[in-house]
Every structure is written in structure tokens, then in C-alpha cells.
Amino acid sequence: MRDRVFFIVVIGVVSGILVRSLFDLTWPWLGLFMICAAGLALLHKRISPEVPTWVVLLVFFTASFVLAFFRTDSVHSTHKGSFLHQFSDEKVVLQGIVSREPEVRDASTHLYLQTSYGLVLVIADRYSGVNYGDEVEVLGLLEVPSSFVTDLGRTFNYGGYLKAKGTSHLVRYPESLQILNSGQGNIFLEKLYQVKQIFLRKLEMVIPDPEAGLAAGLLLGEKRALGSELNDAFRRTGIIHIVVLSGYNIMLVATFIMFVMSYWFPFRLRLSMSIVAIGVFALLVGLSATVLRASxxxxxxxxGRLLSKNTSVFRSLLFAGMVMLLFNPFLLLHDPGFQLSFLATMGLVVAGGWFADKASFVADFGGLKEFFIATLVTQIAVLPLLLYQIGEFSLVAVLVNLLVLPMVAIAMLLTFVSVAVSFVSTPIALFLGYFASISLNYIIQVASWFGEFSWSALSVPEFPFVVVILAYSALAFTYWWSTKRKTHTLSGWVIEYEKQTADNSPAKSKITDPETVPIFFR
Structure with a gap:
């Protein structure tokens, strides 16, 4: 019963957010829905005094639906009622504090400026010299971001994407950008970002480019890491996820933290410190939807391990997604990173074991089978939505991931050790950095070589969203049908059943007829 209540609450939250996001419904419609739900419950109570399961589930669904609807309506109203709307497409002077770590790109720096009227994205020159916590004054044209068509013919809702980031206005390359003051942000985050910049400078000292850029992407998710050419190669070969800090990177970091702490701390203290360390790491690399979900x-x-309780990975995934959606309802429809990351993890959690059973005949060479299954499952899980949103699918993704993923953990470890040693001895760090560069260069060479082939990625024309729904329905039905018909082999077990003898005493006989239904197994 508890599991059903949890699942119905998740469905209610998603439904409430989806309905309010797609339809501009007013509170009378929501009130009508609540009255209908209450009426059904009261009607059944008059017919029968017992409360059936469906009534309990209906109550929880209604409560979660209303909560999510109210939360989504509140967020939409905040953006619609922004004071900045009246100054759209006009030159403005904005003064505020840089509330997030600046995102340095190939040719620009993205600054999130917290003003007294709301959050504004300022796209400035790459070498603007602005840091987190700086108070700045900006003169430029205030815009409401609009949708645009990508190179592959897909319409990208840039306005919705920025709303998922917390803002609905931007200023592109302001005429003037003046730093008024520094150190106005959170002191903990400020020190954390300073440590990060020191780490990156040390990394660039011991590892040359472009390997240093890849290392920064693997360890810290730096968006400036690779450059446009290598980014395109990583995207075409299906391994771009390794440089945007996917769940795989977070898992490696968590495993490394637990391993290091195992030498000094007892188990429970180690778990507690690891939870704190993962939280600090998430703040360090930026709370993107992918990082937050994995963390x-x-x-x-x-x-769960700290409290000596078994934790369901599937329920943990649903809980993480539900919390994130309640905190930021725009993620559901406007953040491709959240959507693809959630679907990939869902596919791995739900169907990973099933695929492993089906591939039991495949030999495992050095642990590569696990990478093969994980890559295949996640590629299938994201394929319909990926083709709809981006319009391109890598035909070599499974092979390239199989070649690259085992090296990712090695490259991350060697890079971290090289940078850590550089604080003590530069010559030793350079020596270790040489081996780190070899592992990083291997990843780059594999991606570049496969990415050069014209057939490495498949582009498809635009199609309606109903095709995505049908595709996922077909995948769900296929999985359900195959697991429904699954038989279990109980090696070494004897199946017995009880039968009554003439004197009514139970006797046991071995089953010879396969149609006989056993009472228990021994």
C-alpha cells in the first residue's frame, strides 16, 4: 500500500505540473476537480462504510495534483508579473550582484545578475573579468528570449529553457559593464569557487591543451572545456555526456570519496561525510539538473545505508525527480538535460537487469559487458526524445562508449592525483600529468576518428510529438510483455506439492506433470 501511495503521489505531482504548464487554467477549474474527487469519495462512503484502496489513492492523487498545480501556477505568475517586462526591447541600466559562478564559453561569458527586479542573464565578452559575488552595473538592450531554429531543423524554446534557469530576460553584449564592488555573494561559495579556479590553473600547468580542457570537463563539467570542434565530435559519437557531468561522473566521484575515507573513518562516519562531500561537490560544479538529480x-x-535500510534505486530516482520538479516546474518541459538524464537513468534502473539476463550468453571481457549493456539500454531509453528534440542520433555511440568509458575513470583519477601532487612537487606532478595526458588523448583520438565519418551520426526530419508517445508506449509494452512471460530456472531445487492420502495424512510427491501447480519450493 505504501508503495502505491508513493507512486500515485509522483503521478499526481507530474500531472499537476503538466496540466498547468500546458493549459492556462484558472482556480475555478481546479476547484471543480477537487469537488468531483471529494464527491466520488463521499458517494462511496454513503454506499459502503469501508474505505477502499482506490479512495485512499484518489485522496493522495488529488492532494499532490493540487500542490503541484499551485506551485506551478505560482512560478508562472512570478515570471509573468515581472517588473522587467515593461522595459523589454529598451535600453536599460541594471545594477545587481553576480549570483552564480560565471559560465565561460568559447566566445562569451554568461553572467546571472540578481537585480532588485529579478534575475537577468547577461551575455558578456569572454574576458570580462567578472567573478561570483561581484556587484556590477550593466548598460544594454533588455530582451525577452525567443525560440530559434537549430542547424538540424528543430525549434528550440530558448525562453522556456532560460525560465528553467530562473530568468526570463537577457542582455546580449552590453555597451558597458562596470564592476562596482566585490565579495557581495555567499562567503562559502566564494571561497569554494576560488579553490576551483586554483585547481583549474594547476590543471592547466601540468596537462597541456586540448587534454586539459577535457580533464576540466570530466572533473568539473567546465563548459569551455573542449571547444566547438571537439564538442561536435563528442556529440556525433554519443559521448558528450562525459563532459557535462552525467550520473556516471557523479558515481565515480562518490565511489572515490568512499574509498579514500575508508582508510581513516568508520563506516557510518564515512557515509555521513560522503553525503556532505557530494553536496559540496554539487555546489562546486554548479547545480545543473543532471548533477542535482544524480547527487x-x-x-x-x-x-539508506547509514540508517541500515534498503534503498530502492527506482524510488530514489522518482523521489529525486519529484523534488526537483516541485522546486522548479519548468524542468519538466523546458530542460532537455533533465529530461534525457532522467530517461537514461530510468531505462538503466528498470530494464538494465532484463537486458543483462538476455545477454547472459555474451562473454565478459575485462568488465566491458557491463559498459555495453549500460550504453545500449540508455541509448534505447533516450532515442525517441533525442530524435524529437535534437534530430540527430549517433550510430557509433555504443561502440565508442565501449571504447571510452573504461578509460574515463582512469583519466579522472590520474588527473586528480596529478593536480593534487602539484601543490607539493611540480616535477612529480608533471611526470604524473604525462600519463594523465595519454589517457585523455586516447579519449580525444577515439572521438575525433569516429566523428570524422559522415555516417557516424544519423539526422532525421522533424516529426510530431505523438510519435514520441507511441514509441515509448511500444517500448513499455515490449518490456512488460517480455517480463510477464519470463520463466525462472531454479537450479538444484526440488519442486514438491502436498496431496491427501486415504487416511487424510499429507504426503509429498515430486512433480512430473508440468501443469501441476506447486504449493511451495524446497
Missing amino acids: IMVGLVFL
Whole structure:
């Protein structure tokens, strides 16, 4: 019963957010829905005094639906009622504090400026010299971001994407950008970002480019890491996820933290410190939807072990997704990173074991089978939505991931050790950095070589969203049908059943007729 209540609450939250996001419904419609739900419950109570399961589930669904609807309506109203709307497409002077770590791109720096009227994205020159916590004054044209068509013919809702980031206005390359003051942000985050910049400078000292850029992406998710050419190669070969800090990277970090702490701390203290460390790491690399989802899941698993309770990875995934959606309802429809990351993890959690059973005949060479199954499952899970949103699918993704993923953990470890040693001895760090560069260069060469082939990625024309729904329905039905018909082999077990003898005493006989239904197994 508890599991059903949890699942119905998740469905209610998603439904409430989806309905309010797609339809501009007013409170009378929501009130009508609540009255109908209450009426059904009261009607059944008059017919029967017992409260059936469906009534309990209906109550929880209604409560979660209303909560999510109210939360989504509140967020939409905040953006619609922004004071900045009246100054759209006009030159403005804005003064505020840089509330997030600047995102340095190839040719620009993205600054999130917290003003007294709301959050504004300022796209400035790459070498603007602005840091987190700086108070700045900006003169430029205030815009409401609009949708645009990508190179592959897909319409990208840039306005919705920025709303998922917390803002609905931007200023592109302001005429003037003046730093008025520094150190106005959170002192803990400010020191954390300073440590990060020191780490990156040390990394660039011991590892040359472009390997240093890849290392920064693997360890810290730096968006400036690779450059446009290598980014395109990583995207075409299906391994771009390794440089945007996917759940795989977070898992490696969590495993490394637990391993290092195992030498000094007892188990429970180690778990507690690991939860804190994962939280600090998430703040360090930026709370993107992918990082936040993976960090919440790892934290829940560690917390379950700390409390000596079994933690369901599937429920942890749903709980993490539900919390994130309640905090930021725009993620559901406007953040491709959240959507693809959630679907990939869902596919791995739900169907990973099933695929492993089906591939039991495949030999395992050095642990590559696990990478093969994980890559295949996640590629299938994201394929319909990926083709709809991006319009391109890598035909070599499974092979390239199989070649690259085992090296990712080695490259991350060698890079971290090289940078850590550089604080003590530069010559030793350079020596270790040489081996780190070899592992990083291997990843780059594999991606570049496969990415050069014209057939490495498949582009498809635009199609309606109903095709995505049908595709996922077909995948769900296929999985359900195959698991429904699954038989279990109980090696070494004897199946017995009880039968009554003439004197009514039970006797046991071995089953010879396969149609006989056993009472128990021994």
C-alpha cells in the first residue's frame, strides 16, 4: 500500500505540473476537480462504510495534483508579473550582484545578475573579468528570449529553457559593464569557487591543451572545456555526456570519496561525510539538473545505508525527480538535460537487469559487458526524445562508449592525483600529468576518428510529438510483455506439492506433470 501511495503521489505531482504548464487554467477549474474527487469519495462512503484502496489513492492523487498545480501556477505568475517586462526591447541600466559562478564559453561569458527586479542573464565578452559575488552595473538592450531554429531543423524554446534557469530576460553584449564592488555573494561559495579556479590553473600547468580542457570537463563539467570542434565530435559519437557531468561522473566521484575515507573513518562516519562531500561537490560544479538529480540519488542511497535500510534505486530516482520538479516546474518541459538524464537513468534502473539476463550468453571481457549493456539500454531509453528534440542520433555511440568509458575513470583519477601532487612537487606532478595526458588523448583520438565519418551520426526530419508517445508506449509494452512471460530456472531445487492420502495424512510427491501447480519450493 505504501508503495502505491508513493507512486500515485509522483503521478499526481507530474500531472499537476503538466496540466498547468500546458493549459492556462484558472482556480475555478481546479476547484471543480477537487469537488468531483471529494464527491466520488463521499458517494462511496454513503454506499459502503469501508474505505477502499482506490479512495485512499484518489485522496493522495488529488492532494499532490493540487500542490503541484499551485506551485506551478505560482512560478508562472512570478515570471509573468515581472517588473522587467515593461522595459523589454529598451535600453536599460541594471545594477545587481553576480549570483552564480560565471559560465565561460568559447566566445562569451554568461553572467546571472540578481537585480532588485529579478534575475537577468547577461551575455558578456569572454574576458570580462567578472567573478561570483561581484556587484556590477550593466548598460544594454533588455530582451525577452525567443525560440530559434537549430542547424538540424528543430525549434528550440530558448525562453522556456532560460525560465528553467530562473530568468526570463537577457542582455546580449552590453555597451558597458562596470564592476562596482566585490565579495557581495555567499562567503562559502566564494571561497569554494576560488579553490576551483586554483585547481583549474594547476590543471592547466601540468596537462597541456586540448587534454586539459577535457580533464576540466570530466572533473568539473567546465563548459569551455573542449571547444566547438571537439564538442561536435563528442556529440556525433554519443559521448558528450562525459563532459557535462552525467550520473556516471557523479558515481565515480562518490565511489572515490568512499574509498579514500575508508582508510581513516568508520563506516557510518564515512557515509555521513560522503553525503556532505557530494553536496559540496554539487555546489562546486554548479547545480545543473543532471548533477542535482544524480547527487540526490547518491545521497538517498548513502542515507539508506547509514540508517541500515534498503534503498530502492527506482524510488530514489522518482523521489529525486519529484523534488526537483516541485522546486522548479519548468524542468519538466523546458530542460532537455533533465529530461534525457532522467530517461537514461530510468531505462538503466528498470530494464538494465532484463537486458543483462538476455545477454547472459555474451562473454565478459575485462568488465566491458557491463559498459555495453549500460550504453545500449540508455541509448534505447533516450532515442525517441533525442530524435524529437535534437534530430540527430549517433550510430557509433555504443561502440565508442565501449571504447571510452573504461578509460574515463582512469583519466579522472590520474588527473586528480596529478593536480593534487602539484601543490607539493611540480616535477612529480608533471611526470604524473604525462600519463594523465595519454589517457585523455586516447579519449580525444577515439572521438575525433569516429566523428570524422559522415555516417557516424544519423539526422532525421522533424516529426510530431505523438510519435514520441507511441514509441515509448511500444517500448513499455515490449518490456512488460517480455517480463510477464519470463520463466525462472531454479537450479538444484526440488519442486514438491502436498496431496491427501486415504487416511487424510499429507504426503509429498515430486512433480512430473508440468501443469501441476506447486504449493511451495524446497
